[in-house]
Structure formats: C-alpha cells, structure tokens
Amino acid sequence: MLTVCVAAAADVLNGVAAAVRNTPGAVLVAAAEDLRTGLAQAEREAAQLLVVDDRLLADNPGLLGRVRAGAWTVVLLTRGADAEVLRRTVAVGAAEVVEADRAAEEIGGKLALYVAQESPERTEVGRVLTVFSSKGGVGKTTIAVNLAVALGKLARRPAALVDLDLEFGDASALLGQVPRATLHDLMAVPHLDQPVLERVMPAVAGGAVAFLAAPGHPSEAEDVRPDVVAEVLGLLRRMYSFVVVDTAPGFRDVNVTALDAADLVLTVLTPDVVTVRTVKQVLDLFADGLRYPPEKVRLVLNRAGTAAGLELPDIAGVLGQAVAWELPSDGAWPVRAANQGQPLVLFRPDSRLAQALRSMARTLVEEQEGRRRTVKERAGGRGGFFARFRR
Ligand SMILES: Nc1ncnc2c1ncn2[C@@H]1O[C@H](COP(=O)(O)OP(=O)(O)OP(=O)(O)O)[C@@H](O)[C@H]1O
Ligand SMILES: [Mg+2]
Structure with missing residues (x-):
C-alpha cells in the first residue's frame, strides 16, 4: 500500500485527490490546499509519495528545503515550463513532473507504477x-x-x-x-x-x-x-x-x-x-x-x-x-x-x-x-518503495 499526500491549489486538488483514491494500492492520507498544512500532514502520516503543486512552491519558497527533506518521493504538478519552474523542480528533488491541468487524468497511471514497484525495504520513520x-x-x-x-x-x-x-x-x-x-x-x-x-x-x-x-x-x-x-x-x-x-x-x-x-x-x-x-x-x-x-x-x-x-x-x-x-x-x-x-x-x-x-x-x-503500528497496518506490512524512486 502506497501512502500519498496531495498539496495543491484548489483548481486541481479535488481531481488529483480523487485520482489517488481511485488508484488500487494507493491510500490518500492527506490533501491540503496549503503547503505548510500539507507538509505537516504528510510528515505526521509518514506519506511515501508527496504530490505537490508548483504554484504552492512558488508561493512558499521558504518551504522548498522541507519538501526536499521529507522521507517521500516528490511528484511535482507544474504549470508551464520556465527557468523558475525548472529551478524549483531541481530544488525539491522531484522524481516526476506532471502538467497540472492534465494531472487528474495522468496521475493514476504514474501512481500505479509506484504501487507496482514497492519493495519490502523500509526506512525509519523517525x-x-x-x-x-x-x-x-x-x-x-x-x-x-x-x-x-x-x-x-x-x-x-x-x-x-x-x-x-x-x-x-x-x-x-x-x-x-x-x-x-x-x-x-x-x-x-x-x-x-x-x-x-x-x-x-x-x-x-x-x-x-x-x-x-x-x-x-x-x-x-x-x-x-x-x-x-x-x-x-x-x-x-x-x-x-x-x-x-x-x-x-x-x-x-x-x-x-x-x-x-x-x-x-x-x-x-x-x-x-x-x-x-x-x-x-x-x-x-x-x-x-x-x-x-x-x-x-x-x-x-x-x-x-x-x-x-x-x-x-x-x-x-x-x-x-x-x-x-x-x-x-x-x-x-x-x-x-x-x-x-x-x-x-x-x-x-x-x-x-x-x-x-x-x-x-x-x-x-x-x-x-503505536504510530509505527498504524503506518505498518496501513501499508499492509510492506512499507517503502524501490530505491529507483529514492533520491
Ligand atoms: N528542573 C530543574 N531543576 C533545577 N535546575 C534546573 C532545572 N532545569 C534546568 N535547571 C538549571 O537551570 C539552568 C538553565 O538550564 P538550561 O541551560 O537547560 O536552560 P536553557 O533554556 O537551555 O538556557 P539557554 O536559553 O541559555 O540555552 C541550568 O543551570 C540548569 O542546570
Ligand atoms: Mg540551552
């Protein structure tokens, strides 16, 4: 089971959250329109995948380090491609980039890949x-x-x-x-x-x-x-x-x-x-x-x-x-x-x-x-995911 948190602006949040919910093997543990709230939830819930909207990154440059530092893989939802977007993509160490306006349709396919490639390896969720x-x-x-x-x-x-x-x-x-x-x-x-x-x-x-x-x-x-x-x-x-x-x-x-x-x-x-x-x-x-x-x-x-x-x-x-x-x-x-x-x-x-x-x-x-047990249960006893996706 892949635990996913979505932090995105209102116009894409619902569509992406629904796509996560509809992906077999993925669990939406948090969805937020506000980056700070989303990160707090993702950290608390030990999300393995963070889907984050570049617009929130642009609005909260001080949080880029925290997005990168989390024990999750980052999937970035972008709006156009200019040097600033690229800079932020690199800054957060995004493993994957998806166009925000197509995210609701495309994210399911991406997630299925991550779900399929989960490994039994675990990292500490300190x-x-x-x-x-x-x-x-x-x-x-x-x-x-x-x-x-x-x-x-x-x-x-x-x-x-x-x-x-x-x-x-x-x-x-x-x-x-x-x-x-x-x-x-x-x-x-x-x-x-x-x-x-x-x-x-x-x-x-x-x-x-x-x-x-x-x-x-x-x-x-x-x-x-x-x-x-x-x-x-x-x-x-x-x-x-x-x-x-x-x-x-x-x-x-x-x-x-x-x-x-x-x-x-x-x-x-x-x-x-x-x-x-x-x-x-x-x-x-x-x-x-x-x-x-x-x-x-x-x-x-x-x-x-x-x-x-x-x-x-x-x-x-x-x-x-x-x-x-x-x-x-x-x-x-x-x-x-x-x-x-x-x-x-x-x-x-x-x-x-x-x-x-x-x-x-x-x-x-x-x-x-107690927290570790909850994460384990939610992940069906098999946390973690392939090193290929790990930064
Ligand atoms: N419960 C306590 N009973 C007795 N002495 C204490 C207690 N707690 C702290 N002290 C003493 O109070 C002093 C200040 O403690 P400490 O250095 O831990 O505070 P601090 O908040 O880290 O200070 P600073 O802001 O300067 O870093 C120390 O001499 C420490 O031994
Ligand atoms: Mg001190």
Whole structure:
C-alpha cells in the first residue's frame, strides 16, 4: 500500500485527490490546499509519495528545503515550463513532473507504477522533537539532552541529538564531549548523506545518543544555512526513531526550520508570569502565523511546583492549552551533573527530574510504537518503495 499526500491549489486538488483514491494500492492520507498544512500532514502520516503543486512552491519558497527533506518521493504538478519552474523542480528533488491541468487524468497511471514497484525495504520513520522556548534559561538544553539519553536507553537504540543553539550551544558540555565535528563543518560538505552523518555524529552517553554539536564559535553561527539544517533533519529522521533538537530562544531562520520539521514542538516554560506571557505569544504565532495543528505543540512546564510559582490551572487557563508534562525543580542536581559533564539521567537516575524525564520519554516511545503500528497496518506490512524512486 502506497501512502500519498496531495498539496495543491484548489483548481486541481479535488481531481488529483480523487485520482489517488481511485488508484488500487494507493491510500490518500492527506490533501491540503496549503503547503505548510500539507507538509505537516504528510510528515505526521509518514506519506511515501508527496504530490505537490508548483504554484504552492512558488508561493512558499521558504518551504522548498522541507519538501526536499521529507522521507517521500516528490511528484511535482507544474504549470508551464520556465527557468523558475525548472529551478524549483531541481530544488525539491522531484522524481516526476506532471502538467497540472492534465494531472487528474495522468496521475493514476504514474501512481500505479509506484504501487507496482514497492519493495519490502523500509526506512525509519523517525520523530523530530524540537525543544523550544521564547525564553532563555528555562531548561531547554537540560531537557533536550536528558530526554535524548532517556529515549535512547528506553528504545535500546540511539536517539539523535542536534544542538541548534548556534551561538552558545552547550549540549556538548552537558554530555562531557569535545565534538569531533560540528554542524558548521557540515556546511562545507558537497553531498550530505547518511554515511556522512554517521561519521560526524559520535555515539555518546553510553551509546544512547548520536550527537551533532553546535558550531564551536559564535562567529560561525551565521554560516549555518537553514536549507542544510532541513536536509540534515530529513536524513536523521530516516536514521533514528527520535531526533531531538535543542534550540536557542527566538524565531531566527534555523529555528523556524527546526520547528517546521518537527513532529512535536516541546515548548518549555517555567511557572512565572513573564515566561507564560511570552509563551502565549509563541502559541498564537504557532497557530496563526505558522498554522501548526494544535497536536503538534506540547507544553513542558519545567520547575513545576516552584514556591511562589504560578499554579497549573492558571497557566493552562492563560495559554488555552493543558500542560503535557510537568518537570520538578531538582535543586542543585542538574548543575552538579553539568559540572561533571554527565547527563542527569545517568549521573543521578533516581533524582526527581531524571525520573520525570524518563516518564516523559516512556510516553513518547509508546506513542512512537503505536504510530509505527498504524503506518505498518496501513501499508499492509510492506512499507517503502524501490530505491529507483529514492533520491
Ligand atoms: N528542573 C530543574 N531543576 C533545577 N535546575 C534546573 C532545572 N532545569 C534546568 N535547571 C538549571 O537551570 C539552568 C538553565 O538550564 P538550561 O541551560 O537547560 O536552560 P536553557 O533554556 O537551555 O538556557 P539557554 O536559553 O541559555 O540555552 C541550568 O543551570 C540548569 O542546570
Ligand atoms: Mg540551552
């Protein structure tokens, strides 16, 4: 069974969606008139084939990298052929091009070919978890590092951890690592692929995490290109069940890339008025500006229960969303662990924060297992498709 997502302008969407539905062996998992929505659905549903309208690409140039980075084959619906169309065709790595006005008639035949050539080979359908906040110092890095370690240990296979705090990334310090290579080094690599990432990402924390460090110096931050970050995340989600991304506060380009690429945005806050107020602005921006579906964003309350802190119902009331996870304040343990260059979940596994982070990881692993089962069932137990169609 071939899972297909269609993102196309209104004039062709219905015809193409119907053609997909009528193709034996193909399942339409999502159809959207808006590219960002379509991509979010395609990622969530682990679509194997993305049929995308060039008009949406022209309207959303910032999303080209994300279209290319997905774990799907791209079929592009074009309207005429000029240099710009060609440029976009190459930019998204389209495997196939179909004229938009003939797409409803022709797409069925193309899909039948893909269905016929499905192979039993599978790639990982990993989950990108972007740890984000409007504020500094709320615990993003502590959570990202320890969550990655806990996920890797629980799932008994490494989780990837990417430090996208480009100027002052300190995940390597928390892991006690001197990075072999950094995200900055990847900018000079002409062709990124899985073996390259395997080479630059050492296994750390007892093999629980494959780690990609932030640039070694703040001056290198501006060299890190969002399209390369999108490509790296796209590759990693095919290699690991979980890809945890730590970020710096704010909406700079690479952060938006990591947010767009995320299956889940773990929005970290602390129980104080100033943070809650800015997080409210973040949530509004996610919903209205970036048009993320509500289920993409989860709230993580760090230092929950802090004396004089806001109460949980008040926080949820202001934010209009329940807190998904509460992580307790844990005195000096996180700082001690950091000073030792050891993740807290390994340094002090019985501490309250380590226990809460492990429980959070457990929920995520369970969700991922459920999700994988759903994809497998939908694909009749035979996901993937021939390498011929893989970029
Ligand atoms: N639950 C907690 N209990 C006690 N200390 C904590 C807790 N969470 C984080 N800390 C401590 O708070 C400080 C800030 O945490 P961290 O560096 O993880 O925040 P951050 O959001 O990544 O900050 P930045 O925005 O500067 O990157 C660190 O010293 C960390 O050890
Ligand atoms: Mg940090």
